[in-house]
Amino acid sequence: MSLDFAGHEFARASLDHCVKCTICETQCPVAAVTPAYPGPKYIGPQAERFRHGLSVDHSLDYCSSCGICTLSCPQGVKIAELNSQARAVMKADHMPLRDQLISRTTVMGMFMTPVAPLANMALGISPLRVIVEKTVGVHRHAPMPHACSQSFMSWWKKRPEKPEGPRGVVVFFHGCAGGYFEVETSKKTIEVLEHLGFKVLVPKQGCCGLAEQSNGLFDRASASVLKLCDDLRAAGKDLTIISSSGSCTGMLKHEAHEIMGVSDERLRDVGTRVRDVMEFLWELHEAGELPEDFPRIDLTVPYHAPCQLKSQGMGMPALDVLGLIPGLTVVESGRACCGIAGTYGLKREKYAVAQAVGKPLFDMVRATNPHLALCDTETCRWQISQSSGVPTVHPISLVHVAYGLSELRQLIPAGA
Amino acid sequence: MKTVVIGAGLAGLVAATRLAQEGADVVLATKGLGGLPTSQGTIDVWGYRDGKRVEAPLDAVAAAPAGHPYAAIGVGAVKDGLAWLAEHLPDWLTGDAAANVWLPTAVGALRPTCLCQPGMLAGAGATRVVIVGLARLKDFQAALIAGNLTRTGRVEARAITIDIPARSGEADSSALTYARAADEPGFAAHLAAAIAPSLGSGEAVGLPAILGLHTPGVGRDLADRLGHPVFEIPLPPPSVAGLRLNDALTTLAKAAGVRVILGSPVTGLKAEGDRVRSVTLASAGHDRDLVADVFVLATGGFETGALALDSYGTVTETALGLPVRVPDGDLIGADYWEAQPLFAAGCAVDVSMRVLDAGGAVVHPNLYAIGGVLAGAQRWKEKSGDGIAVGSAMKAVAAIMGGER
Ligand SMILES: Cc1cc2nc3c(=O)[nH]c(=O)nc-3n(C[C@H](O)[C@H](O)[C@H](O)COP(=O)(O)OP(=O)(O)OC[C@H]3O[C@@H](n4cnc5c(N)ncnc54)[C@H](O)[C@@H]3O)c2cc1C
Numbered sequence: 156m157s158l159d160f161a162g163h164e165f166a167r168a169s170l171d172h173c174v175k176c177t178i179c180e181t182q183c184p185v186a187a188v189t190p191a192y193p194g195p196k197y198i199g200p201q202a203e204r205f206r207h208g209l210s211v212d213h214s215l216d217y218c219s220s221c222g223i224c225t226l227s228c229p230q231g232v233k234i235a236e237l238n239s240q241a242r243a244v245m246k247a248d249h250m251p252l253r254d255q256l257i258s259r260t261t262v263m264g265m266f267m268t269p270v271a272p273l274a275n276m277a278l279g280i281s282p283l284r285v286i287v288e289k290t291v292g293v294h295r296h297a298p299m300p301h302a303c304s305q306s307f308m309s310w311w312k313k314r315p316e317k318p319e320g321p322r323g324v325v326v327f328f329h330g331c332a333g334g335y336f337e338v339e340t341s342k343k344t345i346e347v348l349e350h351l352g353f354k355v356l357v358p359k360q361g362c363c364g365l366a367e368q369s370n371g372l373f374d375r376a377s378a379s380v381l382k383l384c385d386d387l388r389a390a391g392k393d394l395t396i397i398s399s400s401g402s403c404t405g406m407l408k409h410e411a412h413e414i415m416g417v418s419d420e421r422l423r424d425v426g427t428r429v430r431d432v433m434e435f436l437w438e439l440h441e442a443g444e445l446p447e448d449f450p451r452i453d454l455t456v457p458y459h460a461p462c463q464l465k466s467q468g469m470g471m472p473a474l475d476v477l478g479l480i481p482g483l484t485v486v487e488s489g490r491a492c493c494g495i496a497g498t499y500g501l502k503r504e505k506y507a508v509a510q511a512v513g514k515p516l517f518d519m520v521r522a523t524n525p526h527l528a529l530c531d532t533e534t535c536r537w538q539i540s541q542s543s544g545v546p547t548v549h550p551i552s553l554v555h556v557a558y559g560l561s562e563l564r565q566l567i568p569a570g571a
Numbered sequence: 572m573k574t575v576v577i578g579a580g581l582a583g584l585v586a587a588t589r590l591a592q593e594g595a596d597v598v599l600a601t602k603g604l605g606g607l608p609t610s611q612g613t614i615d616v617w618g619y620r621d622g623k624r625v626e627a628p629l630d631a632v633a634a635a636p637a638g639h640p641y642a643a644i645g646v647g648a649v650k651d652g653l654a655w656l657a658e659h660l661p662d663w664l665t666g667d668a669a670a671n672v673w674l675p676t677a678v679g680a681l682r683p684t685c686l687c688q689p690g691m692l693a694g695a696g697a698t699r700v701v702i703v704g705l706a707r708l709k710d711f712q713a714a715l716i717a718g719n720l721t722r723t724g725r726v727e728a729r730a731i732t733i734d735i736p737a738r739s740g741e742a743d744s745s746a747l748t749y750a751r752a753a754d755e756p757g758f759a760a761h762l763a764a765a766i767a768p769s770l771g772s773g774e775a776v777g778l779p780a781i782l783g784l785h786t787p788g789v790g791r792d793l794a795d796r797l798g799h800p801v802f803e804i805p806l807p808p809p810s811v812a813g814l815r816l817n818d819a820l821t822t823l824a825k826a827a828g829v830r831v832i833l834g835s836p837v838t839g840l841k842a843e844g845d846r847v848r849s850v851t852l853a854s855a856g857h858d859r860d861l862v863a864d865v866f867v868l869a870t871g872g873f874e875t876g877a878l879a880l881d882s883y884g885t886v887t888e889t890a891l892g893l894p895v896r897v898p899d900g901d902l903i904g905a906d907y908w909e910a911q912p913l914f915a916a917g918c919a920v921d922v923s924m925r926v927l928d929a930g931g932a933v934v935h936p937n938l939y940a941i942g943g944v945l946a947g948a949q950r951w952k953e954k955s956g957d958g959i960a961v962g963s964a965m966k967a968v969a970a971i972m973g974g975e976r
Contacts, residue, residue, distance in 0.1 A: 174874075175808075176608075176609045176808050177608075177609070177745075177808040177809040178603070178604050178608050178609065178808070178809075180745065180747070180809055181608055181747055181809045181814055182604070187751065190738060190740050190741040194745075225834075226603075226833060226834040227603055227604045227833070227834075228603050229602070229603030229604055229605070229606075229875055230603070230875075230876065231602065231603070231836070231876075405855065407856070408855040408856030408857075409855035409856060426856050426857075427856055427857045428857075429856060441862070465833065465834065466834060466855070467834075467854060467855040467856065468832065468833070468834035468835030468852075468853075468854040468855050469832060469835070469854045469855070469859070470598075470830055470831060470832035470833075471830075474830075475830060487825070489822075489825075
């Protein structure tokens with residue numbers, strides 16, 4: 156495979172804007188903790204000049220694709236995108252079985268849900284995890300999702316249909332994790348939207364292909380994302396699409412186009428209509444349409460904005476929205492990355508790097524509130540929960556509490 | 572009052588923080604980090620004028636010719652800005668606004684600046700110095716620096732090289748990697764042990780600026796251990812000294828309540844009558860309108876793409892399409908090291924920092940421009956860019972909060 160797909164043309168066109176200012180190097184969380192990765196400027200714009208469509212440097216695989224380099228580049232160079240593309244080429248002929256397996260999020264969910272107690276037990280057994288590490292290459296201590304015994308869709312289907320709300324209709328996109336593992340987050344998002352007076356539609360939907368994309372499986376990922384666009388478009392024309400899966404939202408908004416070069420009217424249509432749920436609430440606030448008679452919540456919690464949310468270039472809407480709740484102090488982590496970067500931190504050879512990347516965050520989280528932390532994306536929540544020991548939930552959970560739809564003690568155990 | 576500041580360089584960070592401190596609601600929208608991480612980590616006000624060294628930078632500001640940004644900014648705002656910086660970044664900036672100091676550079680020249688970092692100060696006026704190189708840090712060549720410093724005739728310098736790894740398994744480490752290592756306890760002691768045997772009495776010790784990224788006082792610790800004055804010399808990017816200022820100012824802005832939107836460019840504005848109603852932010856997926864009462868443009872110059880020159884010789888302001896003032900005649904001269912007329916291009920402003928059109932009329936009463944985007948200076952050659960950024964930010968904020976809209 157050579158680098159001759161459309162997305163590469165686009166990223167490569169940004170290459171000559173690199174003035175070697177090294178700002179990306181100063182922000183890279185991986186280069187900060189290991190000499191195995193020489194840094195985004197080296198591996199990105201610099202190595203790219205020597206690639207001629209081929210792959211030249213295996214340290215490239217240590218890039219976690221967090222995207223912080225692209226985000227902080229003052230010249231608009233698509234550094235992370237160049238790296239992701241070159242890695243896809245590098246791995247094309249010998250894609251590890253492990254990377255093919257862990258990128259099939261939906262399949263994992265479908266298999267685990269019916270046997271949730273068993274699956275959770277199995278993932279908790281350390282000898283089994285050692286075998287998995289040795290054979291498949293998933294680190295024995297890597298965070299694993301907790302299977303739910305009911306998928307989001309089966310909950311949704313059993314629910315009586317709500318009448319048309321006064322605010323019109325929106326579409327909900329749950330994402331794979333929101334469909335099988337983080338079902339609570341999906342439910343709460345829908346309940347908040349309905350509380351605000353929206354009628355929510357949930358079309359049958361597949362995977363956005365993000366995990367396949369980040370593992371370099373571009374063909375599969377491109378097919379997945381377009382199939383998802385068809386699914387979401389089927390719900391209705393011009394409707395706002397809302398998601399509580401921050402990273403999948405990023406895939407639809409820009410990553411599928413900028414990294415894989417998917418140029419398709421269906422993707423463009425969905426990408427412009429999709430909103431992260433906290434972004435959507437903040438847009439309502441800005442328009443003066445968000446009810447804000449919140450009760451006091453006297454609480455201090457740490458909040459970590461995940462890389463894939465930051466790279467959407469919209470600031471931190473969760474901080475903005477939660478800032479409207481009196482008494483609530485939300486402390487932004489100020490740390491670059493939790494380390495997991497989708498599936499990066501699961502891998503046997505990357506686990507230690509990912510833990511070192513996340514360490515300052517885990518310390519900050521524990522020091523801020525040992526009982527509750529907030530983060531918008533699923534794999535980051537699993538990583539933070541597992542590595543800091545602090546239960547980590549989506550920020551919508553506190554909005555849910557603030558609207559009286561649940562109680563704080565359901566998030567924080569009594570006496571804590 | 573709702574405000575939007577565009578750009579997170581020195582100008583944008585100071586303006587956003589000041590506005591938030593004054594009680595405004597502030598969004599700081601920036602497509603990337605600003606110029607501070609590539610800077611020397613000092614605050615230049617005016618270093619060279621007509622080829623001569625400036626001793627008293629504020630006097631130079633007071634005598635700025637018409638059309639120079641300082642003529643609109645005035646001495647008061649520059650002074651206020653320097654005082655504000657020294658007050659808010661006490662760990663990282665010090666100095667006497669009335670007089671420049673001369674600090675050794677990474678090529679062994681002596682460079683004028685106004686405020687500097689406390690750890691650099693011992694380099695000003697030192698007459699006998701040892702320059703300490705690190706074998707694994709290629710951006711700091713001790714022999715070159717010592718040789719050139721000696722050639723200035725003001726300093727007697729010699730070089731030594733020590734080998735202390737920043738982290739194991741790395742033969743070629745960046746200044747940043749060293750600085751992170753120096754943030755850890757114990758590093759200063761290692762350095763002291765390696766340097767002490769080579770020192771003669773009365774010598775000051777010059778090191779690359781790697782003595783801690785976020786920990787002030789590593790240099791002081793080292794000086795105490797050695798019993799000699801120690802000074803840092805800032806390096807080319809990744810500049811630890813510049814990063815310190817960038818990180819400290821960014822933290823200050825966030826603590827003051829500034830909402831930062833990083834990673835999206837501003838691509839245009841929507842006006843209502845002569846007032847700007849919103850600017851357009853090209854974020855992933857869809858454009859969004861940032862609606863506010865007041866807007867501050869702090870996008871920098873050609874180096875950030877805030878100004879652009881096309882093949883017809885036309886200069887444009889790229890974020891909002893504002894009028895630009897361009898010098899007459901050739902824009903680029905033959906001598907690389909001379910002032911280039913092109914760099915004086917930019918937005919013209921009134922004494923409130925509101926952008927003016929070719930006829931000298933205010934374009935939008937609620938739109939201000941500050942920092943590198945202003946017309947009339949040769950910032951890199953005059954060494955005036957930092958002072959212009961800080962002074963114009965203070966001036967604009969005073970005008971905005973004073974109600975001059
Ligand atoms: C090579 C060189 C050497 C120099 N040397 C010196 C020196 O020795 N001393 C000195 O005093 N000055 C020097 N200068 C000048 C000095 O760097 C600048 O004057 C100073 O950095 C300006 O600060 P600023 O905040 O205005 O802009 P910058 O620090 O450039 O910041 C601009 C910000 O705006 C953002 N931005 C740009 N366009 C958009 C957009 N469309 N939408 C959103 N955000 C945008 C950028 O991402 C960035 O965050 C030098 C300049 C150059 C180029």
